Amino acid sequence: MGQGILLIEDEEVLAGNIKRYLDRRGYEVVTAGTAVEGFRLFEQGDIDLVLLDLNLPDLHGLKVLEEIRRRDPRVKVVCVTGNGSVQVAVDAMKGGAYDYVTKPVVLSELKLLVDKALGQERLEGALSYYNAREASGSGLPTLLGASSAMAQVRERIRAVVEAERGLIEGSPPAVLIRGETGTGKELAARAFHFEGPRKDAPFIELNCSALPVHLLESELFGHERGAFTDAKERKMGLVEAAHGGTLFLDEIGDTEPGVQLKLLKLLEDRTVRRVGGVRDRVVDVRFISATNQPLEELVRAGRFRSDLYYRLRVVTIDLPPLRARSGDAEMLAEHFLALHARRYGRQGVRFSEGALARIRAHPWPGNVRELRNVVEQALLCSRGDRIEEAHLGITPASDILGATGPAAAPGRIEVAQSVNGTDLAAGALDDAERALIGRALAQSKGNVTQAAKILGISRDTLRYRIEKHGIA
Template sequence: MKHILLVEDDLTYSRIVKTFLEKNGFKVQTAIKVKEAQQLFTSSKFDLIIADFRLPDGTGMELLQWSKANYPQTQVILITHYSDIRIAIKAMKLGAFEYITKPINPDELLATVNESLTSRVAEESAPNTISNPAPSTNTPKSETAGSSYVIGSSPEAEKLEKHIQVVAPTDLSVLVLGETGTGKEFISRRIHDLSPRHDGPFVAIDCGALPKELAGSELFGHVKGAFTGALENKTGHFEMANGGTIFLDEIGNLSYEVQIQLLRAIQERTIRKIGGNKEIKIDVRIIAATNDNLLIQAGDGHFREDLYHRLNEFTLSAIPLRSRKDDLEDFTAQFLAESNQRLNKNVKGFTSETWEIFLGYDWPGNLRELRNIIKRAVLLTSGELVEKEALPADIYEPAHGTGSQIGTTLSSGKNDLPSPKDYKSQWIEQEKELIQKVLQDTKFNKSKTARILKIDRKTLYSKMEKYGLD
């Protein structure tokens, strides 16, 4: 019997979910706080954590990062409200198996739980020929595995594909820029597949998920005895990628010390394992990606400018989905086919009402959000076409949505609610004023400002640039 840890501070909601899962054959323990959940691991072993994002003493994201560092085989599903969609997408990049939104649909929950546990069994049964005694939270994998690259038919997509075709045959290092969820790894794999290295390995690493103390070991390997827990020699990702391509996603998250090692690897085309004294030659093409402004980070001393220029021999920009609505038909067809295969369904398409909702929404989570919504809709659809009712209400109800909406245009009378655009502009103005006030109160101490606002420094820099506060 599979053992699930449910972390939810709403006791009524927790009891309902627990009862439902137990009726479907699972053993369920509950907790209401992050620390309580962590303590339960000292006496029990869990196959899956289902955690609400907002908890009394922290967040589900914190629990996710802790579990991936200490119990990497335990799957994590995050529960969010739809307003937390960007956070949920970030959680998936950090290793969460999936996210589901409140109110939870029982069929969706059960399917996601079963899928996560099936995935875990498959990972455990897969052969592992490389000794890796140290905890690893970032086994190389690709979201694009088994999926076809969708070029798109919009002018923006055609321009991007033309640039990919130009740079792919070369050995230039490529920097892929773009928002979260825009398919930067798809683009990078496309470059690899069109390059002379296509028969070599493609190793994808999320630098944001690498524990700082293990990042050097994960990338370059270590020798036995290099540090506590290094019981055997370890082959790093660069050595695994020899003869092929290494994709370094969220490159801005690497520590300054690891940046130095990476710069040396690029310049000398050699690596040295942690604790070793032997130079190992490597033949690897590097593709890096980020949604940060690395030049701002370089100016602030958080990213080496010489490394930035080494990585940025050629730049590509991933296009946000809201700017390529002409490609929606191509992407929905691809994701519909994937979902049908994954869920053993035979949904043929979408009603005209559903399609109008898709066209009217601004997709803040980009392609990743579109894929998840289509997968959820296919799961909930019993007929041939996806109906409006199979979609999350938040993407078409103006009172709850986060983007542009379908529906009746609000009038401008005194007693009417502001339009969605007015809500957005008010939010932006309030956020700008808050950041400006805290900066002034801290005398522009950015570290202190970030702590007070409870955001990381990179997010602060990005918002300061956006609002012209630097």
């Protein structure tokens, strides 16, 4: 079945020609000679587009347009006007018409306009669907957890969002979300956006560590044609794309000084200048940034601008690691098991008591992300309706860091009494940290990236600590 077109035209010959031409090209056209008949057919049929003559015998076309837009603001309306009625067509465009054609109508040109209008209608429909789907998978309900630590996080987000709804003038405060890798910083950022008054506007996210500095600057601020070697076309940056909505900058601690300076100017002036451009553009953007690095230490080390840091942290949210969320590991494991069981058609699978005990005892250095991946792996490795401890494939924390004590209890981190002969009870924290870093580097054969993964910290944080301790 083709897409439905309602043609409201009082000239019978013209209406017949348009109907036959479009019917032969796959559309389903119904015709009406008056506004009243057009309203009746509009209510009865599945109409995707209206071709509207602005000079009808019973009601002015602009009134018909207004009524159609009132009944369904999403339907596209193309107006047909006679010679000398250009001003009426302009008024129709102001009233919400998609476009207009003048008589005598060239059928091939009309068909091109119909194709374009219906193509945009499909695009807008798809965009609306994906926006709605994205919004339904975001918000406070996605921040799962019954622990008091997560309840406090949700309440803090709720309080900030409520305050934002009452904002009379100016932009909402910048938010800095801090937490270890895998704690759900992106989910928290989405909750701020989709629970707030900007939920229908764009939510644009960028991982600052995923791009080299020259590409990062271009992605954020856009560029003019010829700004650099490969800039063959003008490009709008993500800051401009987020106008009216939220810009989420993940891994903000990985930005270079030049980008930090531009971000500072953006936060202060609320203007953006494209790379190679000469004009500042005003933007209305809500800023949310996230990091798993100790920005305070980076500021002291001169690697992160202090003025930008204080601009970014008007509101701070600290996401607790999973080991500090008493009882949440088991609850989240059950949630992920149900989720993956539906995906793989394995309903009815459950954890054994041994597996649940292991989940409760593990410190989860990779936090919720690690837990989710472990549960999916366990489901794939099991064959029956029970997931045993062996299916989890969890490496004990003592094997990773060389600890000799028992596995950590829920919500706690058990610390070994010594590392490589260094007495932790003596309070020699720097010595212990140096010893742990040395052990991780030895285990990874000097690979800093792998050593950072072993320690559960970012590569930049490890590099900073290597420099701090003078480790060769």
